Amino acid sequence: MTKTKISAIICLVVFIIGAIIGVYLPSRANLDAKSKGYKTTEILSADMNETQSGDAYIYTVATQGEYVGQLKFEGSLENIEETASFYTSDTKEQLLAAENGHLANVSLKGGDAYITVDCSSPYLHIALKFEGDFEVKSATLNPTSLVFSFTSIFICSCGLLLVASAILIFTLLRGSLSGYTEIAGKYRHLVSNLITRDLKVKYRRSMLGFLWSILNPLLMALVINAVFQNLFRFDIDYFIVYYLTGSLIFNFMTEATTSSLVSVLNAASLIKKVYIPKYIFPLEKCLFAFVNMLFSSVAVIIVIFIQRMPLHLTALLFFFPMVCAFVFSLGLSLMLSSVNVFFRDIGHLYSVWTTAWMYLTPIIYPVSILPDGLMTVMRLNPMYYYVSYFRDVVMYGIVPDVQTHLICIIYALLFFVFGLCVFKKQQDRFILYI
Amino acid sequence: MANVIEVKDVTMRFNMSKERVDSMKEYFIKMMKRQLNFEEFIALKNVSLSIEKGEVVGIVGLNGSGKSTLLKVISGILRPSQGSATVRGTISPLIELGAGFDYDLTARENVFLNGSVLGFSKQTMQKKMDEIIDFAELRDFMDVAIKNYSSGMVARLGFSIATITRPDILIVDEILAVGDFLFQQKCEQRIADMMSGGTTVIIVSHSLDQIERLCSRVVWLEKGVVKMDGKTAEVCELYKNTTTR
Numbered sequence: 001m002t003k004t005k006i007s008a009i010i011c012l013v014v015f016i017i018g019a020i021i022g023v024y025l026p027s028r029a030n031l032d033a034k035s036k037g038y039k040t041t042e043i044l045s046a047d048m049n050e051t052q053s054g055d056a057y058i059y060t061v062a063t064q065g066e067y068v069g070q071l072k073f074e075g076s077l078e079n080i081e082e083t084a085s086f087y088t089s090d091t092k093e094q095l096l097a098a099e100n101g102h103l104a105n106v107s108l109k110g111g112d113a114y115i116t117v118d119c120s121s122p123y124l125h126i127a128l129k130f131e132g133d134f135e136v137k138s139a140t141l142n143p144t145s146l147v148f149s150f151t152s153i154f155i156c157s158c159g160l161l162l163v164a165s166a167i168l169i170f171t172l173l174r175g176s177l178s179g180y181t182e183i184a185g186k187y188r189h190l191v192s193n194l195i196t197r198d199l200k201v202k203y204r205r206s207m208l209g210f211l212w213s214i215l216n217p218l219l220m221a222l223v224i225n226a227v228f229q230n231l232f233r234f235d236i237d238y239f240i241v242y243y244l245t246g247s248l249i250f251n252f253m254t255e256a257t258t259s260s261l262v263s264v265l266n267a268a269s270l271i272k273k274v275y276i277p278k279y280i281f282p283l284e285k286c287l288f289a290f291v292n293m294l295f296s297s298v299a300v301i302i303v304i305f306i307q308r309m310p311l312h313l314t315a316l317l318f319f320f321p322m323v324c325a326f327v328f329s330l331g332l333s334l335m336l337s338s339v340n341v342f343f344r345d346i347g348h349l350y351s352v353w354t355t356a357w358m359y360l361t362p363i364i365y366p367v368s369i370l371p372d373g374l375m376t377v378m379r380l381n382p383m384y385y386y387v388s389y390f391r392d393v394v395m396y397g398i399v400p401d402v403q404t405h406l407i408c409i410i411y412a413l414l415f416f417v418f419g420l421c422v423f424k425k426q427q428d429r430f431i432l433y434i
Numbered sequence: 435m436a437n438v439i440e441v442k443d444v445t446m447r448f449n450m451s452k453e454r455v456d457s458m459k460e461y462f463i464k465m466m467k468r469q470l471n472f473e474e475f476i477a478l479k480n481v482s483l484s485i486e487k488g489e490v491v492g493i494v495g496l497n498g499s500g501k502s503t504l505l506k507v508i509s510g511i512l513r514p515s516q517g518s519a520t521v522r523g524t525i526s527p528l529i530e531l532g533a534g535f536d537y538d539l540t541a542r543e544n545v546f547l548n549g550s551v552l553g554f555s556k557q558t559m560q561k562k563m564d565e566i567i568d569f570a571e572l573r574d575f576m577d578v579a580i581k582n583y584s585s586g587m588v589a590r591l592g593f594s595i596a597t598i599t600r601p602d603i604l605i606v607d608e609i610l611a612v613g614d615f616l617f618q619q620k621c622e623q624r625i626a627d628m629m630s631g632g633t634t635v636i637i638v639s640h641s642l643d644q645i646e647r648l649c650s651r652v653v654w655l656e657k658g659v660v661k662m663d664g665k666t667a668e669v670c671e672l673y674k675n676t677t678t679r
Contacts, residue, residue, distance in 0.1 A: 186553040187550075189549075189553070189554065190551055190553070192550075193546055193547050193550040193556070194547070194550075197536055197539060197543070197547055200543070201536070201539070269534070270534045270551065272511065272533075273527070273533030274527055274533050274534060274552070275509055275511050275525070275527070276551060343461070345459070428513040431511065431512060432449070
C-alpha cells in the first residue's frame with residue numbers, strides 16, 4: 001500500500017515538474033528579460049508603421065533607445081516564415097531593403113510570434129514574411145509574461161511522467177511482472193483461438209460472413225454521404241473518403257473498448273475455474289477489433305478508387321496511427337475492464353461517452369469549423385491526433401511533424417502504462433466480484 | 435524427494451458484505467452513511483501442506499470446510515490473502531469439467547479452444563484429436579454445437595481433453611460423480627494410469643470409498659483448518675467415526 005502511495009506521489013511530483021519545465025522552456029527569454037529589468041512596452045498595431053517591401057512586411061517600432069532582447073507579435077501569425085530580418089535607425093523613415101538587415105530567429109507559440117533581436121536603438125524595423133493570411137494585433141517589447149503552450153507543457157510533463165513510471169514499474173514490480181510475458185509462450189495459442197472464435201461467432205449463420213466487415217462501412221458511408229451532401233454541406237473534397245478514414249480509426253477504438261469493457265465479466269466462468277492471465281481477455285478483444293479494422297480498410301481502398309482520389313506515397317505510413325490507436329485502446333480497455341468488474345455502471349455510462357467522444361472528434365465535420373475554445377478541447381483528445389494523422393498521410397500526402405508523432409506516442413504509452421497499473425493492482429480481486 | 439506442491443501458512447479471507455454493492459451510486463450512498471462494513475469470512479486459516487512428487491492425496495471434509503478453496507489456491511485461481519503456494523510443474527485442474535467451453539461452437543472447435551486454455555497448440559490437439567474422441571465416445575457428435583449436448587456428454591468431453599496429456603499435477607474436484615458408472619470406471623482407470631506414470635494427484639471427494647481406493651494419504655479439513663493429515667486408513671477411520679456420530 002505504501003509502495004503504491006509513494007509511487008503515486010512521485011508520479012504526481014514528476015508530472016508537476018514536467019509541466020513547470022513545459023512553461024519555463026518557451027518563456028526562458030521572457031524571464032531573462034524580467035530578471036535584468038528591461039522595460040516592457042506594449043504597442044498597438046495602430047502605432048506601428050506597416051510598409052510592404054517586396055514579399056516582406058516591414059514593421060517600424062519606436063523603442064526610445066531602450067534595449068530590446070525579444071519582441072512578441074500577437075495576432076494570428078500561424079503562416080509566418082521561420083526567419084525574419086531587422087535593422088535599426090535613428091529616424092522613423094529611414095528604410096532599407098529588407099534583405100540588408102540582420103537575421104533574426106522567429107519562434108511560433110500559439111498564434112504569437114517571438115523574434116529575438118538583441119539591440120538598442122530609437123527605431124527598430126522588422127521585416128516579416130508570410131505564406132498566407134495573417135493579422136498583427138499588437139507587439140510587445142521584452143515580454144515578461146509566461147508562455148503557456150499546450151504542446152510544450154504536454155510533451156514535457158507526459159514525457160517525464162512516462163520515463164518516471166517506466167523506471168518505477170521496473171523497480172517495484174520487477175518480480176511480479178513476470179506473469180505478463182506468458183503471452184509470448186504458453187498462451188499464444190489461446191489468444192489466436194479466442195480471436196478465431198470471436199470471428200466465427202460474429203458471422204455465424206450470415207451468408208456473407210466476414211465480407212460484412214467491408215460492406216458495413218461502405219453502406220454506412222453511403223448513408224452518411226446522402227445525409228451530409230444534402231442536409232449539412234461541408235466544404236470537404238472526397239467527403240466519403242474523409243468520413244471513412246475518420247470512422248475507421250474511431251470505430252476501431254470504440255469497438256475495442258466497448259467489447260473489452262465486459263470481457264473480464266464475460267470470462268467469469270473461465271476465470272473462476274482455470275488459471276489464465278486475465279489481461280488476455282481485453283487484449284484479445286483489442287486484437288479482434290484490430291483485425292476487423294484491417295478488413296474494413298479494404299472499404300476505404302475501394303472508395304478511394306471509386307472516387308479517383310489521387311494516391312500518395314505517404315499512405316504507406318498508415319500503420320503508425322493504427323498501432324498508436326491500438327496501444328491507446330488497449331490501455332483504455334485494461335482500465336475500463338477492471339473498473340467495470342467493481343462498478344457495472346461504467347458500462348452504461350460509457351456508451352453515452354463514446355457518442356459524445358465521436359462528436360468531439362472530427363469525423364463528419366472539418367476541424368476548421370471549430371471555434372478557438374473547442375479547438376483547445378480538441379487538443380486534449382487523443383483520437384483527434386490519430387484520425388488527423390491517418391488523413392494526413394492517406395488523403396493529403398503530408399507527413400506530420402515530429403511534435404505530432406511525439407504526441408501520438410505519448411498519449412498511447414501514457415494510457416497503456418496507466419491501464420496496465422490499474423489492471424495489475426485489481427486483477428487478484430476480480431474473482432471475488434464476478 | 436522434492437516437494438512439487440508447497441503450501442505455506444495460507445490464509446484466505448473473503449469480504450462478505452451483507453448486501454451486494456454493485457453500482458457507484460449505491461457505493462457512495464453507503465459510504466456516506468458509513469454502512470460499508472464488511473463481514474470477514476475466513477475460508478482457510480494458516481494451512482500448511484507439502485506434497486511430494488507422485489503422491490496421491492485425498493482431501494476430505496464437510497461442506498464449507500475449505501476444500502475447494504484450497505484447490506483453487508493451489509491451482510493459482512485464487513491468490514491467498516496471506517502465505518504462499520508454490521507449485522513446480524504443469525497443473526491440469528479439473529475443478530469443473532468444461533470450463534472454457536463456448537457453447538455456440540462445435541465440439542471439435544471447442545477441443546482446440548479448451549486445449550489452448552490449458553496451453554496446448556493447435557498442432558498438439560490435432561494429433562490427439564482421435565484419442566480424445568475415442569475416449570469421450572462422441573465420434574458421431576463432434577460437429578454438433580455443444581449447446582445441444584447433454585450434461586454427461588459435456589463432462590465426458592471435458593474430462594478427455596483435460597487428461598489428454600500427462601500433467602505433472604492433476605487436481606480433481608468432485609468431478610467423478612458425473613457420467614454413468616461405466617464412464618466413471620474409465621476415468622478412474624485413467625487417473626490410475628497417470629499415478630503409475632508419476633503424476634501427483636489431489637482428489638477432493640465426498641465418496642470415502644473412492645478416496646480409500648485411490649489415495650495413499652488423506653488431509654482432513656475442518657472449518658478452514660487442517661484437522662488431520664496422515665495415512666488413508668487412519669484418517670478415514672476417524673473421519674467416519676466423528677462425522678457420522
